[in-house]
Amino acid sequence: MVSAEQWVVWDSVVEVDVTEGAALSAASALIARVIEDTESVCDLRRGDAEIHAVNLSQGEPVKVSRRMSALLRSALWAARMTDGVVGPLAAARFDDEKIPPVHPVPTYQDVQIDDDIVFAPWGASFDITETAKADTVARAAELVATELECGAAVRIGEVVATAGHCPAGGWQIDVPSDGVVELVNGTAMATVGRSGAADDPLPNETEWEQVTVVAADPLWAYAAAEAALARRIGAIRWIEQHDLRARLVDRSGREYTTENWTLHAPRL
Template sequence: MSTPLRTTAAADWHALGTSVRLVVTDPALLDSCNLLLARHLAEVDTACSRFRTDSELSALDDAAGRPVRVSPLLAEALSVALHAAEATDGAVDPTVGSALETIGYDRDFTLVREDDRPVRLTVRRAPGWRRLNLDRETGTVTVPPGVRLDLGATAKAWAADRAAKTLARAADCGVLVSLGGDTAVAGEPPAGGWQIRVQDITGRVEETPAQGSYTTVGLHSGGLATSGTTARTWRRGGHALHHIIDPRTCLPVRTPWRTVTVAAETCADANAASTAALVKGAGAERWLTRQGLPARLVSQEGLIVTTPGWPTNPGARGTARPAPTGGIAA
């Protein structure tokens, strides 16, 4: 007996300074799910934004090294960031906030390109994630004086994970949440999985060259994330800048990879790994393979490298199922 195909419905908008896409397998529940998602993202913004003076994260700047009680939401976001730092050997580090401000990324990205203030690039190490102290029992966090945090490398992916699971439980249907391309799915997927187009050239689908620049995967669970150095770029004082910071230099990372896409058990894990791969540079594909993470890496010259488990036909459909170890099975 054949199983009828599930229909889906989608909503697209903007929040957290990026694009938001919500897809559900029950069209009748789209509006209510969208309202819940909007509420969730507003709470994340209030807790985690580096650009809001009234956010919980910004309040930590004035703590002068004193323990500060934070909301469970921010404590969870910080815990995810610290886990990402540990799992990537510090390649993803939340203490790069000051470095981002130094290169001009101190406001919503839509305003960054309009700013013509000069920048002074100085090589230095980030303060380091090990200097943070998050006490989950007391709900407090201690940030050393002068250290500014940035959760941009993990917060959107974590928010997508959290929202997808919450909405799937509430609506009892399949849910996909994508925040700036960081995609999390939960609940029963459509037949064949959630079809997600992965491309390394920024732009609308119809403008993307057909040869070798994209692949389509069917994601059944977990998350998929792409990190790159070509999407959020700007120039300042003759310097070409982007938002991926190397904690070893506090400068935009110089990497052989244009984009890295990773599938993992959660979107947060996928995002941490894809960002870390850019920072690790040459040999990142071997690191991803050791982690058991299927990935697609595209070099600055357009050469595509994949790790075991990633669908191997560029431009064709493959299947992505995150395994219990955090990988996906083709």
């Protein structure tokens, strides 16, 4: 029997499902602390967030906490795996009058991390919110499973991670705008979609309306889904090359699923 709880934080719906009802309250408290730890270092809306010190370093090495270093490493890993589609640097408009022409536009490849020292080039500004959420989902699920000795499925937004032992029948996870998909123990799922579709002046520029990916961990699931969304028609080959389990829906509502994708009937 699975017990669940939902709440909203960090602009996202957070949900925890556990296989032991008695562990639900403690699981929610653990997850709340993990989220707070992450927010405190990388939420750009918080004036005390550690990420501001990194963004203000502007070409100078800066010492960071272990958590900040881990989150930046995760963001850089996602960038490498997706050829920069999912990157740690915020999209910025550069003012030619303020930025000397000798400074090229920074990319994720220019960022270096040595233990707890981060070096980013002049002009770099980090925004790692989404990869940090995926990283936090993985951390939270593992923590609940380990400390409370139960199975756990943790969701932040549309990124889900599972850990511990599965409930009978596996984890039945909702897929936005569809039914449910079964996740085996230790796998993760992420769904991403285009925003502003109705106002898109170039409707043929993006092939997919929504992409869902199941992978070994939530960071890879999220990064792969974002990369597939950006690759348009090339996403199918890219997904297959990486042997991912995925469902892609185009603007007309037509769907493509990989051979290893199995959806169950929607819950009534």
